[in-house]
Amino acid sequence: MRLDYLTIFPEYLDALRLSLPGKAVDKGLLELHVHDLRTWTHDRHRTVDDTPYGGGAGMVLKPEPFGEALDELAVDGATVVVPTPAGRPFTQPLARELATRERLVFLCGRYEGIDQRVLDHVATRAELVEVSLGDYVLNGGEVAALAMTEAVVRLLPGFMGNAASLVEESHESGLLEHPVYTKPAAWRGHEVPPVLMSGNHGAIAAWRHDRALARTAERRPDLLPATAVASEWVVEPAVRADAGELWTLQRACWVTEAVVNDELRIPALHEELDDVVAGLGEWRTWVVRVDGRLVGSVRARTTATERGEVWEIGRLMVAPDLRGRGLGRVLLEHAEQAAPGSATAYRLVTGARSEANLRRYKRAGYRVVEVQDGPAGPAVLVKRISAR
Structure with a gap:
């Protein structure tokens, strides 16, 4: 495999010669070429950047040096990888995919990035892959290029001394x-x-x-996948005998919400056992038990609105000592799947300051449509139901 790197800081990539990548070069498995983008400038200051059209802070890497470099390096037919926060996430499956290519060319941006016309031009003559190393911003693409290189080249046949060491790694x-x-x-x-x-x-x-x-x-x-987590937990309909444990779990869960939102007037904190029993008659409620202990619950019901029927999901609860293990996601998906065909959207509420809950629901496809003026907000979230 041949690897090319276009950068304004070629020394940054000296680490490519260390450890296993360096040994792979010596063995002929890799061919590494680091190129200084300033080689293709023609002014005495070797200028590679300029101010952005439309105004704004920072500088943008100019298209001309890239154009000449791409021509001289004959990138036609290669796979051009551009590290950028705006790219697709870099994952192990993508690393495996890139490991099948004969040639990768990394364009390492700096400042505010590379002139978009460079990427548009690359797409007409090579395979363009814009990749993000993660949800954060680096000073330049060199660090990301190094990380991606390590992930890709270690998958090449003959690179690892013991190929079995690749089998049981994270994400494989x-x-x-x-x-x-x-x-x-x-x-x-x-x-x-x-x-x-x-x-x-x-x-x-x-x-x-x-x-x-x-x-x-x-x-x-x-x-x-939900099925993998669900193998540990079985979601079952709640019965009247569950009311006492549901009441206890409800108190434990909403104490946390009260602390986060600095609000003691949350209705769930003030319900009595009779209220929980009444709720079992008004909502479809499900529970999860582990070794006989009730550790999670969710409920749902149909509510009529001006825009049609809404499947209202509420009281999503997971025992505090079991949070972070995916049970909440399993319960939410179970409640969603129970929605009647007449429902047009899912609706739920959470504390306006419950940032962890808000992030979780947004990842599940919900969006905030209202923040009410009441105890702990609350924030109202909605998710449209696709045609089924």
């Missing part, structure tokens, strides 16, 4: 990697799990899978 199976241990068996009061020293390969494989699933559910529940 859709899960985060399980915890790993080495000698000694005991260190500063911490011991290696006995199963890893048992010699029972089936038990070891099962332990690693369980730990990978638990770690992913805790740290990155967004990576898990």
